[in-house]
Amino acid sequence: MAVTLSYAIIFLLTLVWYRFVRRQKKISQGKAETELPPGSMGWPYIGETLQLYSQDPNEFFSSRQKRFGEIFKTHILGCPSVMLASPEAARFVLVTKAHLFKPTYPSSKERLVGPAALFFHQGDYHTRLRKLVQASLSIEAIRNLVPDIDALTTATMDSWREGHVVNTFHEMKKISFEVGILMIFGRLEARYREELKKNYFIVDNGYNSFPINIPGTPYRKALQARKKLSKILSDIINERKEKKLLEKDLVACLLNSKDEQGEVLTDDQIADNIIGILFAAQDTTASAMTWIVKYLHDNPKLLEAVKAEHKAIKRLTEESNQQLSWSHTRKMPTTYKVILETLRMASIISFTFREAVADVEYKGYLIPKGWKVMPLFRNIHHNPEFFTDPQKFDPWRFEVAPKPNTFMPFGSGVHACPGNELAKLEMLIVTHHLVSNFRWEVVQSENGIHYGPFPVPMQGLPTRFWKESTT
């Protein structure tokens, strides 16, 4: 027994000595040893997944941030991960060292959207596609969409007029879907639009379901609907090819594009990017618009200020017998601040995922190759150091610009949202019609937030709307 103990002690001392010598050698070579960030890796294999999913994700992140600081490790969904809750760290991953961190998504989701969608990629292909998408989302392109967005918004809202309860999130999804279609295809024939809508909503439903591909599951139905979407898109693309491409919408940009070797995009690449844009655009914008309805409802004084702003615009449009125009949307400073504060409070994309493509050192910590890296936007937006009284809905805080890299509702760097201006335009137009033409009462029985994965008020914010008389 004593002999075994002595051997064990000698072994341990040798190990300690070996590690000491190795560390000294690295230090003398100028390679100080980096260590993993602090944090808990939880249980073997499942890690901290159960903790993350059994509580409000904000609690999960902020309790660890309090315990371990602004960079900490964890293990979720089978992946060792490093979470980053400081503006500098987010900038490091998304901007300055973006080439060392590639976008990463579960393969089940990649299969549904389509593997050629730009946000799954890094490098030349991503840059090429991003330029095309940015061109069709530029201010010059979207300002022409105002009359159509205005018309489709009033048409959807008109169905709320009678005071019956509607699911606000579902209604906002109808609007953001139509805006997505408009930006992608211009004015699309009704038969195509209806077919796309039917199948897209099945894919959308399966996207956040458990990815098990057996008959009857939402995931299987989504895969089948995705195939039908490819067929419909291929019909539209062929028709557009025949018509010669004079339009300036996204499909035209994609069809006209040639790379340096003169290669055009394949129909599959075009289809995957169309579905990808719809995914990126629809639920995010609908969720933000749902929160606007809630925050204005909960802050009557603010609602009065917003109403006054829109009354003045309505007077302008009525006097000149005009429809709402781009220049009217530039005269909504209070509403604009409401939108920014909504994006901060709700933090629609709470965090994003990247994967380290090499061992990376950050502030003396090692982020090993293959680990997931998650900049936590919501934690930064809710940090009292950057936003005083962060739980208070206070649009006036945006009278002063936030400190650099502390406000990233649309991300940052090479993958930052190219649709941010369109999303804000949509929110301005929806708010204009909401406060000018409706009063509303939220009839939500349950408070709280549902993450699906974007944060939405419980039950999609059931609300009664009444159209107010215009006299």
Ligand code: HEM
């Ligand atoms: C309130 C609404 C929206 C929010 C909060 C939002 C937020 C974001 C964020 C945070 C990212 C970066 C994700 C990352 O770095 O991993 C992103 C990327 C993206 N968004 Fe948005 N988005 C919104 C609306 C839109 C709209 C309306 C469109 C298009 C019409 C759009 C298209 C995209 C695309 C294509 C990307 C990927 C860009 C790339 O990888 O280069 N988004 N969005």
